[in-house]
Amino acid sequence: MQVILASQSPRRQELLKLFHIPFTVRVADIDETMDESKPPYDEVARVSSLKAMAVSREESDVVIAADTIVVCDGKVLGKPKDEADAHRMLNLLSGRDHQVMTGLTVLRGEKILSCTEVTDIHFRALTEKEIESYIRTGEPMDKAGSYGIQGGAALFAEKLCGDYFNVVGLPVCRLGKLLKEIAPELF
Numbered sequence: 001m002q003v004i005l006a007s008q009s010p011r012r013q014e015l016l017k018l019f020h021i022p023f024t025v026r027v028a029d030i031d032e033t034m035d036e037s038k039p040p041y042d043e044v045a046r047v048s049s050l051k052a053m054a055v056s057r058e059e060s061d062v063v064i065a066a067d068t069i070v071v072c073d074g075k076v077l078g079k080p081k082d083e084a085d086a087h088r089m090l091n092l093l094s095g096r097d098h099q100v101m102t103g104l105t106v107l108r109g110e111k112i113l114s115c116t117e118v119t120d121i122h123f124r125a126l127t128e129k130e131i132e133s134y135i136r137t138g139e140p141m142d143k144a145g146s147y148g149i150q151g152g153a154a155l156f157a158e159k160l161c162g163d164y165f166n167v168v169g170l171p172v173c174r175l176g177k178l179l180k181e182i183a184p185e186l187f
Contacts, residue, residue, distance in 0.1 A: 002058070003186070006051045006065035011150070015170040016064070019179070021186055028054035028065065040071045040101060045116045048103030052112065062183045063107040068169045070145025072098040077145040086135050086146040093145065093156075095125035100145070100167045106178040113178045117171035119162030121149075126156060 003023040005016055016023055028051035034043040044067050051065035070077040072092055080086035098121055105114040134153065140146035147153035149160075149167045165172045179186055 001060040001062065001183070003183075004055055004057055004061055004063045006055045006063055009066075009169055011148075011168050012066060012170045015165055015168060015172055016175075018172055019176070019186075023064075026055040026057075028052070030054045032067065034069075034076060036076075040069060040074075040076050041116050041118070043076075044069050044101045044103035045105070045114045046103070048105040049107075049112060049114045052105040052107040057107075059109050061108065062179070062186070063105075064175065064179075065105045065107075066102050066170055068100065068102040068144050068166075070098055070100055070147075072096060072145075079142060079144055080140060080146045083135050083141075086140040087131055089146040090126060090131045090134065090140065093123045093126075093147070094131070095123065097122045098145070100162075102166050102169065102171055104171060104174060104178065106175070106182050108182045111182055113182055115174060115178070117163055117166045117174050119160060119164070119166045121157055121161075121167065122159040123156045124158040130156075 005023050005025050006028040008027045030050045032047050047067040048065045052063045077089050100119045102117045139148050139151050163171045
């Protein structure tokens with residue numbers, strides 16, 4: 001049995017190391033486009049399950065897949081296309097509440113467990129200078145919603161309700177529960 005992380009995210013890899021379980025990384029090559037007519041809560045779980053099913057594996061292997069989005073006023077904020085898009089997203093989040101949703105899937109053989117973890121966040125009002133300065137760091141460019149709470153955006157998050165690690169990209173408490181259910185011998 002192997003544990004496979006279907007993600008190239010360095011943040012997810014670091015968080016999975018908290019479990020002290022050896023794992024292999026296999027990147028899922030799928031279309032991550034979400035159906036805008038369906039609730040983001042459901043779509044992010046669907047995408048994570050597609051990722052889990054897309055990687056090569058043996059019957060006894062355990063596959064972990066995740067997909068993280070930021071949702072503000074019902075609008076999904078994925079990774080920015082460019083600096084202007086990052087600016088638009090950060091401006092939208094300034095002084096407002098939003099949710100970080102991570103679809104999480106654990107698969108073994110024919111058994112698949114999927115869920116969506118939600119964390120509520122409030123950003124304080126940001127100045128134009130703060131937004132521009134943060135974008136210049138390059139940090140927002142590969143992150144949903146154009147920010148990393150574990151980095152410079154920690155200065156923006158005034159309030160958080162839920163799993164902090166979910167905002168980083170992998171809800172580790174929920175993952176631990178799913179792993180115990182699907183592969184109790186790991187613990």
